[in-house]
Amino acid sequence: MKTPKRLAPLIEDKIIDEVLSQLMSGKEATVYTVACGSEVRCAKVYKEAAKRSFKKAVQYKEGRKVRNSRRARAMEKGSNFGREQEEEIWQNTEADALYKLANAGVRVPKPYGCFNGVLLMELITDQEGYVAPRLNDVDLNPEQARHGHAVMMQNVIRMLCAGLIHGDLSEFNVLMDEHGPVIIDLPQAVNAAGNNNAKGMLERDVRNMTNYYGQFAPELLEGHYAIEIWALFEKGDLTPDTKLTGTVKPDTLPADVDSVMLEIKAALEEQEELLQQKRDAEESD
Numbered sequence: 001m002k003t004p005k006r007l008a009p010l011i012e013d014k015i016i017d018e019v020l021s022q023l024m025s026g027k028e029a030t031v032y033t034v035a036c037g038s039e040v041r042c043a044k045v046y047k048e049a050a051k052r053s054f055k056k057a058v059q060y061k062e063g064r065k066v067r068n069s070r071r072a073r074a075m076e077k078g079s080n081f082g083r084e085q086e087e088e089i090w091q092n093t094e095a096d097a098l099y100k101l102a103n104a105g106v107r108v109p110k111p112y113g114c115f116n117g118v119l120l121m122e123l124i125t126d127q128e129g130y131v132a133p134r135l136n137d138v139d140l141n142p143e144q145a146r147h148g149h150a151v152m153m154q155n156v157i158r159m160l161c162a163g164l165i166h167g168d169l170s171e172f173n174v175l176m177d178e179h180g181p182v183i184i185d186l187p188q189a190v191n192a193a194g195n196n197n198a199k200g201m202l203e204r205d206v207r208n209m210t211n212y213y214g215q216f217a218p219e220l221l222e223g224h225y226a227i228e229i230w231a232l233f234e235k236g237d238l239t240p241d242t243k244l245t246g247t248v249k250p251d252t253l254p255a256d257v258d259s260v261m262l263e264i265k266a267a268l269e270e271q272e273e274l275l276q277q278k279r280d281a282e283e284s285d
Contacts, residue, residue: 006045007032010115016043023131028187033123033131041112044119046091046187090187091117097164097189104162105240106155107182127178135181135212136171145216150244151180152209153225156202158240159183160233165190165198169205171212192233199230224248 003011003019010016018035023042025031034043095114098121102108110122124132140148152174159166166173166189173185192198206226214221223246231248232238 004030004032004045006116006118007034007043010034010043010118010120013115015113015115015120016041019043026185034120036112036120040123042109042119042121042123044094044121046117046119048087087117091119093189094185094187095119095121097186100162101159101164101183101186104158106158106162107180108186109182109184124175124177124182124184126176132175132177132182134172135174135176138176140213140216142217145213146220148181149210149213149217149220152213153206153229153244154241155181155183156206156209157229157238157242157244160192160202160229161238161240163192165192165195165202166205167201170208174209202226202230220246222246 001019001021007016007019011018016034016036020033020035020040023031023033029044029046032043032045033040035041092114095111098108098111102110109124112120112122114120126132135148156166156169166183166186168185168188169183173183175182175184190198190201192202195201203226206229210220210223210225223244225244225246228244228246228248229238229242232242
């Protein structure tokens with residue numbers, strides 16, 4: 001195929017040898033399969049800020065540290081340089097998260113580096129060597145659903161112990177290879193300790209995964225996994241190998257009406273995002 005403009009410098013620098021095909025195009029990036037020597041890898045080309053449709057980006061950026069004071073001031077002022085720096089940080093967040101999570105024992109694609117807005121990483125394949133399907137395209141029996149849910153909760157826990165929350169986790173951001181689920185799409189990864197929205201985002205990630213697996217194993221819907229995870233995290237008792245019971249009871253104090261209305265609004269936005277992800281997935285198939 002014709003080489004996309006953003007990938008031409010990687011070929012010139014011999015980082016990749018050839019662009020093979022477009023794999024998918026989503027709300028924040030277009031992904032290609034590329035040849036690197038004898039291997040086929042993924043090249044994720046991030047869209048420019050003005051062309052991205054990812055919502056609520058400010059919520060995800062909260063808590064991300066900028067060590068360079070000049071860069072931080074420029075970003076606060078919103079200057080051209082500041083916007084360039086902010087874009088660079090956004091583009092490098094996923095690569096940084098992949099390296100960190102891989103070291104923490106979370107199943108994610110192996111990263112090979114980020115080059116001027118292009119993330120080069122492992123291509124996840126199935127047992128036959130074809131591109132691995134998304135979780136939403138896989139049929140599960142109750143036993144497989146229970147096992148898959150337990151594996152995903154363990155991954156969520158290990159992410160949190162490493163200081164990160166996915167922030168956009170759903171059946172559309174999980175691939176299934178022969179060994180089980182692999183978590184993808186992390187440019188919006190959240191700093192668990194520095195983001196005021198962290199708890200809500202963790203709850204949403206866990207709820208999305210539980211609701212999906214709960215279609216095949218309804219008893220999972222009765223668990224309170226996010227509450228249990230966050231309670232252990234706040235007390236400092238959460239470890240990468242923590243086993244959940246799902247039996248922690250939710251808070252029964254009188255509801256804050258304003259907070260409830262905000263949660264309803266967030267839930268509606270979340271549902272719209274999931275529907276958009278489904279439409280994106282159907283368009284890329």
